[in-house]
Amino acid sequence: MSASPDLEQHPRIPGGRWLSTYAVLAYLFLHLPLLILMVFSVNASRFTVWEGFSLRWYAEALHDQELMESTLNSLIVAIAATGFATVVGTLCAYALWKRASRWIAAGLALSLVTPEIVMGISLLAFFQWVFRHFDFRLGLHTIVLAHVMFSVVYVVTVVLARLRTMDPSLEEAALDLGATDWQAFRRVTLPLLAPAIGAAALLAFIISFDDYVITSMVAGVDSQTLPMALYAMARRGVNPVVNAISTLVVGLVGTLILVSERLRAR
Amino acid sequence: MGEVLELRELSRHYPAQRALDELSLNVSEGEFFSLLGPSGCGKTTTLRLVAGLEAPTSGRILLRGEAIEHRRPHDRNVSTVFQNYALFPHLTVRENIEFGLRHRHGGRPVDADKRIVELVEMLQLGDKLDRAPEQLSGGERQRVALARSLVLHPDVLLLDEPLSALDPNLRKQVRDELKALQRRVGITFLFVTHDQEEALYLSDRIALLNAGRLEQLGTPQEIYQHPCSRFAASFLGRVNWLNGTGIRPEATLLSRDQPANSERVYDSVVQRCVFLGNHLHVEAELSGGEHFIAELPCNSEGFQAGERVHVWWRAEDELLLPI
Ligand SMILES: Nc1ncnc2c1ncn2[C@@H]1O[C@H](COP(=O)(O)OP(=O)(O)OP(=O)(O)O)[C@@H](O)[C@H]1O
Numbered sequence: 001m002s003a004s005p006d007l008e009q010h011p012r013i014p015g016g017r018w019l020s021t022y023a024v025l026a027y028l029f030l031h032l033p034l035l036i037l038m039v040f041s042v043n044a045s046r047f048t049v050w051e052g053f054s055l056r057w058y059a060e061a062l063h064d065q066e067l068m069e070s071t072l073n074s075l076i077v078a079i080a081a082t083g084f085a086t087v088v089g090t091l092c093a094y095a096l097w098k099r100a101s102r103w104i105a106a107g108l109a110l111s112l113v114t115p116e117i118v119m120g121i122s123l124l125a126f127f128q129w130v131f132r133h134f135d136f137r138l139g140l141h142t143i144v145l146a147h148v149m150f151s152v153v154y155v156v157t158v159v160l161a162r163l164r165t166m167d168p169s170l171e172e173a174a175l176d177l178g179a180t181d182w183q184a185f186r187r188v189t190l191p192l193l194a195p196a197i198g199a200a201a202l203l204a205f206i207i208s209f210d211d212y213v214i215t216s217m218v219a220g221v222d223s224q225t226l227p228m229a230l231y232a233m234a235r236r237g238v239n240p241v242v243n244a245i246s247t248l249v250v251g252l253v254g255t256l257i258l259v260s261e262r263l264r265a266r
Numbered sequence: 267m268g269e270v271l272e273l274r275e276l277s278r279h280y281p282a283q284r285a286l287d288e289l290s291l292n293v294s295e296g297e298f299f300s301l302l303g304p305s306g307c308g309k310t311t312t313l314r315l316v317a318g319l320e321a322p323t324s325g326r327i328l329l330r331g332e333a334i335e336h337r338r339p340h341d342r343n344v345s346t347v348f349q350n351y352a353l354f355p356h357l358t359v360r361e362n363i364e365f366g367l368r369h370r371h372g373g374r375p376v377d378a379d380k381r382i383v384e385l386v387e388m389l390q391l392g393d394k395l396d397r398a399p400e401q402l403s404g405g406e407r408q409r410v411a412l413a414r415s416l417v418l419h420p421d422v423l424l425l426d427e428p429l430s431a432l433d434p435n436l437r438k439q440v441r442d443e444l445k446a447l448q449r450r451v452g453i454t455f456l457f458v459t460h461d462q463e464e465a466l467y468l469s470d471r472i473a474l475l476n477a478g479r480l481e482q483l484g485t486p487q488e489i490y491q492h493p494c495s496r497f498a499a500s501f502l503g504r505v506n507w508l509n510g511t512g513i514r515p516e517a518t519l520l521s522r523d524q525p526a527n528s529e530r531v532y533d534s535v536v537q538r539c540v541f542l543g544n545h546l547h548v549e550a551e552l553s554g555g556e557h558f559i560a561e562l563p564c565n566s567e568g569f570q571a572g573e574r575v576h577v578w579w580r581a582e583d584e585l586l587l588p589i
């Protein structure tokens with residue numbers, strides 16, 4: 001074959017049409033349940049029959065005392081956990097970058113693959129052991145601690161990925177020009193890491209806001225987060241209020257993920 | 267002129283390797299001093315030790331007579347121009363240049379603004395001050411890196427192959443500018459390169475390194491004309507080995523008639539003769555089979571391939587090497 005302009009075009013994939021059909025079906029399979037949830041959240045009827053557009057379930061959700069309280073709890077927990085996890089995770093990533101330690105890295109990976117239920121049970125056991133010695137009870141603070149624990153590794157992963165693309169001579173140049181270690185970190189490394197740290201924080205926030213399994217283990221009797229409240233409501237039977245609030249959560253999380261991806265690409 | 271920088275038996279050993287082994291040398295005030303050597307011979311290591319970015323295994327570093335080997339990098343009045351320039355990408359050119367002044371020990375010097383204005387003018391960066399480093403050409407980046415370091419008036423400016431990131435056409439021009447700049451600011455330069463031509467062209471003195479050790483130290487002329495070893499002789503330029511004697515190509519002479527000098531004459535056969543503009547490049551072979559190159563003045567008459575000629579040289583042009 002001679003070199004023809006055809007070579008410039010995209011190569012034809014055999015069965016390309018089937019590939020796109022397959023992609024559409026896979027996407028539907030992934031997102032159809034969510035789509036149905038959203039549709040029924042604006043359905044006037046209480047049942048799964050379309051009766052026309054209405055926002056009454058949203059209004060009901062916003063007036064539900066228990067839901068609003070648990071949402072507030074979730075926000076408090078997520079914000080506090082994100083704050084701690086971001087600081088700890090960023091410093092941990094920085095340390096790993098400066099002095100690669102296979103053991104610490106492996107330890108972090110371990111916490112990524114530990115089943116949630118195992119982590120929940122072990123945390124509960126840990127807290128109960130601690131409570132023998134100190135006067136403590138389960139509550140929002142134990143949820144925050146648990147969330148910091150499992151979201152740190154995500155922060156480390158995201159921040160470390162960015163650090164690995166950073167030129168180490170930048171920090172050396174700062175030292176060389178008279179900056180102390182802290183000034184070099186503060187004025188050179190940190191600003192360059194800022195987008196990645198932002199992305200990591202959003203990720204930690206989402207993971208914390210979403211968590212059910214571990215949270216339900218360490219929450220104690222009188223603090224409830226939004227996923228716990230939704231779970232309880234859903235078990236009591238079909239309730240369009242659950243659809244409405246879930247749609248709002250999906251919207252919030254989706255937006256945060258988009259922002260996080262944007263930051264990560266910067 | 268006094269010594270600015272003194273290295274005394276400075277060593278840096280890694281588990282697998284002696285990156286630098288007992289290097290001793292003195293650099294004088296205002297000198298353009300080059301560290302020359304092949305890849306991996308310890309040039310960058312030396313600069314990093316002086317800058318404090320790495321700690322020596324043993325040995326001392328004296329800056330204006332004071333031992334600095336235990337000081338942190340920000341506590342040494344030297345500054346580095348990194349090979350890739352390491353400009354801060356999130357700061358503008360102006361902020362890059364002011365970075366060191368902001369963090370300098372003892373606060374911003376009173377004449378800081380004057381220093382900036384002078385350097386910016388000298389390095390022609392006036393219209394680039396508000397740009398980000400990524401909006402600059404390679405040559406401009408290099409000038410910003412120079413300005414950023416020079417504005418601190420370091421006792422010694424350390425330069426790690428600052429020309430290697432530039433394209434070859436620009437390199438010669440920037441080389442001239444660098445030399446002129448050094449004369450103008452009068453700051454001592456410790457310059458690292460693996461390019462012998464660059465080192466010869468720029469330096470007041472050269473330290474030739476080989477596998478972490480000092481091979482030879484001297485002016486460009488001394489090292490080129492009186493190399494102390496075969497390694498030094500061949501690293502500084504081409505050498506013809508004619509029956510065991512080292513001769514530079516430009517000192518290797520050819521003639522059809524028997525030359526007057528009768529001691530250093532051999533028969534040879536021309537293989538190739540090419541006119542290269544500034545000289546005539548002749549490749550030939552001794553009857554013993556040794557291949558050599560002669561660079562003759564461009565107005566000499568050419569030779570034919572296969573022609574038999576006499577090769578000879580002057581006694582004073584022989585490279586005298588210890589056996
Ligand atoms: N961190 C390190 N760990 C182990 N060996 C090292 C380290 N840094 C440098 N070396 C070794 O020390 C030797 C000297 O390195 P150095 O960077 O000083 O060479 P160089 O003369 O600057 O070479 P080049 O011209 O290639 O830049 C090299 O052989 C290198 O492999």
Ligand SMILES: [Mg+2]
Nearest residue numbers: 309310311426
């Ligand atoms: Mg080097």
